[in-house]
Amino acid sequence: MTDQITQLFQTYHGSLVRMLFRRTGDRDRAEDLAQEVFARALATPPDNPRPWLFAVALNLVRDDGRRSVRQGRRLQLLTAEGPVSAPPPDQVLDHEEQVAAVRAALDDLAPRDRDALLLKAEGFNYEEIAATLGLAKGAIGTTLARARRRLVEAYRAREKDRHAAS
Amino acid sequence: MQHLDEGTLQALLDGELNATDASQAEKHLALCAACRRTYVEAKGIFSESDRLVGLLEPGLGAGAVPTAEDPPAGDAIPREVRRRRYRQLAWAASLVLAAGLGYLASIRHYAGRRGGSDLAARAAASSAAPGAPASDSPAVPMQTAAEHAAAPPAAPLSGAQPKPASAVNSMKSATPPAPANAARRESPPSEKRDQAAAPTAAASGVALAESRAREQAAPGSGDAITGERAMGLSTGRPAAGNVAEPSRTLARGFRRISMEEAVRRLSGSIHLIDGMAPQWVEAGPGRFVAGAFPDAELIRVVYQDAPGREIWLDQQRLPHPVSLPPGDTVISTTSSGGLRITWQPEPAFRVSICARVPADSLRVLARHVH
Numbered sequence: 001m002t003d004q005i006t007q008l009f010q011t012y013h014g015s016l017v018r019m020l021f022r023r024t025g026d027r028d029r030a031e032d033l034a035q036e037v038f039a040r041a042l043a044t045p046p047d048n049p050r051p052w053l054f055a056v057a058l059n060l061v062r063d064d065g066r067r068s069v070r071q072g073r074r075l076q077l078l079t080a081e082g083p084v085s086a087p088p089p090d091q092v093l094d095h096e097e098q099v100a101a102v103r104a105a106l107d108d109l110a111p112r113d114r115d116a117l118l119l120k121a122e123g124f125n126y127e128e129i130a131a132t133l134g135l136a137k138g139a140i141g142t143t144l145a146r147a148r149r150r151l152v153e154a155y156r157a158r159e160k161d162r163h164a165a166s
Numbered sequence: 167m168q169h170l171d172e173g174t175l176q177a178l179l180d181g182e183l184n185a186t187d188a189s190q191a192e193k194h195l196a197l198c199a200a201c202r203r204t205y206v207e208a209k210g211i212f213s214e215s216d217r218l219v220g221l222l223e224p225g226l227g228a229g230a231v232p233t234a235e236d237p238p239a240g241d242a243i244p245r246e247v248r249r250r251r252y253r254q255l256a257w258a259a260s261l262v263l264a265a266g267l268g269y270l271a272s273i274r275h276y277a278g279r280r281g282g283s284d285l286a287a288r289a290a291a292s293s294a295a296p297g298a299p300a301s302d303s304p305a306v307p308m309q310t311a312a313e314h315a316a317a318p319p320a321a322p323l324s325g326a327q328p329k330p331a332s333a334v335n336s337m338k339s340a341t342p343p344a345p346a347n348a349a350r351r352e353s354p355p356s357e358k359r360d361q362a363a364a365p366t367a368a369a370s371g372v373a374l375a376e377s378r379a380r381e382q383a384a385p386g387s388g389d390a391i392t393g394e395r396a397m398g399l400s401t402g403r404p405a406a407g408n409v410a411e412p413s414r415t416l417a418r419g420f421r422r423i424s425m426e427e428a429v430r431r432l433s434g435s436i437h438l439i440d441g442m443a444p445q446w447v448e449a450g451p452g453r454f455v456a457g458a459f460p461d462a463e464l465i466r467v468v469y470q471d472a473p474g475r476e477i478w479l480d481q482q483r484l485p486h487p488v489s490l491p492p493g494d495t496v497i498s499t500t501s502s503g504g505l506r507i508t509w510q511p512e513p514a515f516r517v518s519i520c521a522r523v524p525a526d527s528l529r530v531l532a533r534h535v536h
Contacts, residue, residue: 021222021223022222022223095221098221099221099222102218102219102221102222117215118219121216125182126177138173140177140182141173141174141175141180142171142172142173144176145172147215148176152211152214152218155218
């Protein structure tokens with residue numbers, strides 16, 4: 001069983017952390033959550049691992065959402081540490097503001113739409129998204145269309161507010 | 167005429183329709199202006215949404231995943247691995263010292279009996295630098311003497327010929343190992359047994375997952391995520407059998423391809439560094455790489471030197487001849503402190519080598535690109 005989990009780890013860990021990072025914006029938290037996912041996989045080896053691992057990860061993020069205050073603190077710490085040779089501060093600031101706006105727009109989406117979008121960004125096809133989220137395959141196109149439209153609309157609205165304020 | 171619904175248009179954009187459905191949808195789009203407008207609008211939203219989600223990838227500020235512009239520094243090697251390497255190096259150095267002293271003592275004893283002193287002096291000189299590289303070896307700036315001595319003889323930097331693309335797979339097994347494996351390579355024989363049984367990064371991640379599972383199974387252990395974040399999980403390195411797998415997340419827009427595909431995408435020719443074995447090959451848009459031709463695909467051959475620093479050999483087949491200002495070679499620094507040398511061996515073929523190494527070392531490497 002450990003071999004199987006090792007194989008799963010090698011295959012999916014990077015992808016899982018990347019998806020969790022997109023969702024949380026916190027690398028430490030993403031890796032903690034990924035570790036938790038594999039711990040659960042060890043306890044209950046999944047039959048269909050990819051959808052299972054990502055479904056558990058998305059559920060964990062949702063359950064862990066109450067810790068957003070802590071996440072904010074961690075993000076500040078990450079920003080304060082920064083890379084040794086960082087890009088120019090204005091570039092970093094602009095990028096961070098854009099990322100914050102995108103993340104806020106993503107938070108505005110319905111959980112199902114958001115999850116579908118994140119899974120698509122990780123290379124899932126419609127069938128895999130359907131299996132992960134427990135939806136009909138025929139509904140995925142509509143779900144993604146709505147998620148993309150709402151994400152862009154929410155982002156544009158935030159950007160408009162940001163520019164109006166500055 | 168029934169219009170195409172939102173889900174079908176989205177599936178068409180995502181390439182999720184089968185050939186028959188896609189063909190029907192395209193025929194309908196050719197005839198229906200209203201659906202065409204909706205399709206164009208959906209395509210715009212699709213691109214914008216992808217761009218926004220792409221912004222969420224680790225990059226600026228996080229410092230954990232490399233951008234397409236700059237290779238990760240050698241000091242990106244996990245601290246624990248570095249510590250282990252230093253411990254092992256110290257151990258190996260003490261063994262070499264002990265052996266050298268013993269050898270010296272025996273030589274002195276032998277010389278004393280033969281009445282010769284120059285023999286002992288020569289032996290002392292040779293034991294002081296066993297296997298030291300020649301001073302003009304281009305590998306010296308890239309490696310410490312100890313690492314050079316420990317490097318496998320299969321990968322000399324000078325005098326070797328570039329390996330044919332078809333041999334890439336076989337080269338992978340002889341490839342200088344990734345940093346985690348390099349640590350194993352430098353260890354003394356008595357430790358090799360332990361390390362053969364030591365967990366790979368993935369296995370150590372699994373071991374920690376196991377310990378987490380045990381914690382959860384223990385009564386009253388709770389569900390909180392503890393601070394014992396796994397080295398293996400957070401700094402996962404490829405297992406020994408997978409040294410050709412990228413040891414980091416690929417930069418945004420980049421994907422891994424085979425050497426054969428790279429050769430094909432570059433219209434039949436590829437440049438390699440003489441005597442070094444490529445770790446893997448990536449392809450991505452030129453617009454993500456500063457100094458690259460933005461409208462041409464960029465092929466990146468990734469190498470690693472002994473300390474684990476990545477060396478990128480980027481190349482592009484340009485759609486039309488372009489001259490590089492000024493002259494033929496451009497040396498630039500990247501935003502993260504790396505160095506890049508760019509040149510064009512042909513009017514429509516651009517090559518650049520990029521690494522976080524001293525300028526002299528990079529120039530030497532550039533001279534070995536053919």
